[in-house]
Amino acid sequence: MSQARTAIDLLAKYAVYHRDQRNIATHFVGVPMIVFGIGVLLARARVDIGDVTVSAAWVAFALSAVWYLTRRGAFTLSLAVTAATGVIILAAHAVSRGSVGAWLAWGLGTFIIGWIIQFIGHYYEGRKPAFVDDLVGLLVGPMFVTAEALFALGWNKPLHAEIERRAGPTHLRNLVSI
Incomplete structure (x- = not known):
């Protein structure tokens, strides 16, 4: 049985695709919007288990939380991304209770706009x-955004330095030469 990739390995591999500062900035908006949109869309799929109603959004959250919390090397980051995702899913449930039109508008709208923002960022990145090369990148995205937010606050300078050692420093790609 193969061993799970560590948080640092996942973050460094993801960071290689995210060195342009404008791309990273778009991810601060796009990634949460995508997670929110998925949460909204899954919130209406529910099943009753005894006296408890569980939505597909909470099941997806639980599975992702287990995945984050089992990545070795950055437990604090795993807790932070799990908490942030939980807040997003909680908010997604709140807006999913509206009309079908509102539910679809919020769910599909934020999902699609989030992806548009992501692709704008990747234009800057070049x-x-x-995720095109590794579907696990879809899970690493929220972890990366959380890590970048924490790095900006001064958290875990050694982890940040190791990611930059492996992926290179951030920059602004010159678009004039394109």
Whole structure:
């Protein structure tokens, strides 16, 4: 049985696709919007288990939380991304209770706009999104955004330095030469 990739390995591989500062900035908006949109769309799929109603959004959250919390090497980051995702899913449930039209508008709207923002960022980057080469990148995205937010606050400078050692420093790609 193969061993799970560590948080640092996942983040460094993802970071290779995300060195342009404008691309990283778009991810701060696009990734949460995508997670929110998925949460909204899955919130209406529910099943009653005894006296408890569980939505597909909470099941997806639980599965992703287990995945984050089992990545070795950055437990604090795993807790932070799990908490942030949980807040997003909680908010997604709140807007999913509206009319069918509102539910679809919020769910599909934020999902599609989030992806448009992501692809704008990857234009600046000059590279395809990481998930194209590795679907796990879809899970690493929220972890990367959370890590970048925490790095901006001064958290875990050694982890940040190791990611930059492996992926290179951030920059602004010159678009004039394109």
